[in-house]
Amino acid sequence: MNPPIELTIDKLVHGGYGLAFKGERAYFILNALPGESIRAEIIREKKNTSFGKTVEILHPSPLRIEAPCPHFMHCGGCHLQHLEYTEQLRFKRAILEETFLRIGQIKLADVEVIASPPWHYRTRAQFKVMKRPGNVQVGFFAVQSHRLWAIDQCPLLADRLNELLRGIQAEREGFLKPDITAEEFQVRTSGDESQWAMDFVGQPPEFEFAEESATMVPDGNLNYQTQHGNFRVGSNSFFQVNRFLLEPLVSKSIEGASGSKALDLFSGVGLFTVPLSRDFEQVVAIEENPYAVSDLQENLRANGCANVQVLGSDVSVIHRWGPKDWEDVDFVVFDPPRQGVERGVLGQFVKHQVPACVYVSCDPTSMARDLKILCAGGYQITSTQLFDFFPQTYHFETLIRLRRPISS
Ligand SMILES: C[S@@+](CC[C@H](N)C(=O)[O-])C[C@H]1O[C@@H](n2cnc3c(N)ncnc32)[C@H](O)[C@@H]1O
Structure with missing residues (x-):
């Protein structure tokens, strides 16, 4: 391994890296803040780029704080614990604005930042x-x-999950039995921590520990109770992981929206579909994951949503729609995975001049690319919110609402 290299950090960039230059080479360094002089260990090299982490701080930034978690910069989960929380929010907002300008040529005005515990x-x-x-x-x-990197607790997790982790660590020798094939597992809890589930890939050991103050759901179907409805979420379905911002995200997304027909594209288990069904005469929800579709159908039944049509399909199904299908569509929710929305799907939306939409995304890069298409198609941004769904990491969610000018 090469000896640590001395660098001065220019700025904080996507990924939570401090960026420095030496000659032709760019250095992306974790645990490094603008203005700092540091020594960094280089972990990975590409053509003109090196990635590494700080091993010694020669001249610290006044913004630097002691990371509270002893696993910080050993475990790969967090990127920003060395930065005070309000500064994390300032950094994320700057990244969002810079990404939209660079990729979408869009100058975001009045970004509202919603913090999380x-x-x-x-x-x-x-x-x-x-x-x-x-x-x-x-x-x-x-x-x-x-x-x-072995851990016995993680300060990002709800207490219930840390209790489960401690129980598993105490009994982990069980994984050594020859017939046990599990190499990874997921632990989940409901927002109020009254239920929990463990989902293993492969055969798990028999755990003896008891979690008496909460109910284990053996089939993996957790029940999340929210102000917008109750949601069954199975082990193979997507659901937002920040229990504090889930409800404000939905409220802000659909606030004041009502009318004839709403489309919920990438609907998951129906987090937006259920409240939309109360404010629109008709809703069409499209979701390709069959496990999520099954949860969605149960959630529509349990929440009394009789006016929803579910399409268990890729959203590109809308290419086959005729003018009748688009008639009366007055609101669309786009909540795609990281890669964003296929260009042709956005094209259909623009072509049929749907009056308004909301776009929710955890990836500012694909979102800026897609918003460029919507803005070129005549839509105007009416509000932008950055929801800090993932404190201590560089990730966040963005919610943008758009509408066509009334005269167009
Ligand atoms: C970010 S999640 C949002 C889910 C939901 N709106 C929520 O907030 O709980 C994206 C969802 O889109 C689904 N999905 C991904 N690609 C899709 C596609 N091409 N067509 C339809 N659904 C898709 C995923 O299975 C996932 O449920």
Whole structure:
């Protein structure tokens, strides 16, 4: 391994890296803040780019704080614990604005930032199991690697999940039995922590520990109770992991929206579909994951939503729609995965001049690309909110509402 290299950090960039330059080479360094002089260990190199992490701080930034978690910069889960929380929010807002300008040529005005309680917000975690002869470890991937970093608690997780993790760590020798094949597992809890579930890939050991103050759901179907409805969420369905911002995200997304027909594209288990069904005469929900579709159908039944048509399909099904299908559509929710919305799907939406939409995304890059298409198609941004769904990490959710000018 090369000796650590001395660098001065220019700015904080996407990924939570401090960026520095030396000659032709760009250095992306974790645990480094603008203005700091540091020594960094280089972990990975590409053509003109190196990735690494700080091993010594020569001249600290006044914004630097002591990371509260002892696993910070060993475990790969967090990127920003060394930055005070309000500064994390300032950084994320700057990244959002810069990304929209660079990729979408869109100048975002008045970005409202919605903070989260910065710890114990997560209701889901995925752990790895690493077996060696006579030894087993449970934890997350180590920073910038696929090695395992063992942990017994994580301050991002709801307390219930940390209790479960402690129970599993106490009994982890069970993974060593020859017939046990599980190499990873997921733990989940409902927003109020009254229920929990563990989902294993492969055959898990028999755990003896009891979690008496909450109910284990053996079929993995958790019940999340929210102000917008109750949601069954199975182990293979997507559901937002920040239990504190889930409700405000939905409220802000659909606030004041009502009319004849709403489309919920990428609907998941129906987090937006259920409240939309109260304010629109008709709703069409499109979701391709059959497990999520099954949860969605149960959630529509349980919440009394009789006016929803479910299409268990890729959203590109809308290419086959005729003018009748688009008639009366007055609102669309786009909540796509990281890669964003296919260009042709956005094209259909623009072509049929749907009056208004909301776009929710965890990836500012694909979102800026897609918003460029919508803005070029005549839509105007009416509000932008940054929801900090993932404190201590560089990730966040963005919610943008758009509408066509009344005269067009
Ligand atoms: C970010 S999640 C949003 C789910 C839901 N709106 C929520 O907030 O709970 C994206 C969802 O889109 C689904 N999905 C991904 N690609 C899709 C596609 N091409 N067509 C339809 N659904 C898709 C995923 O299965 C997932 O449920």
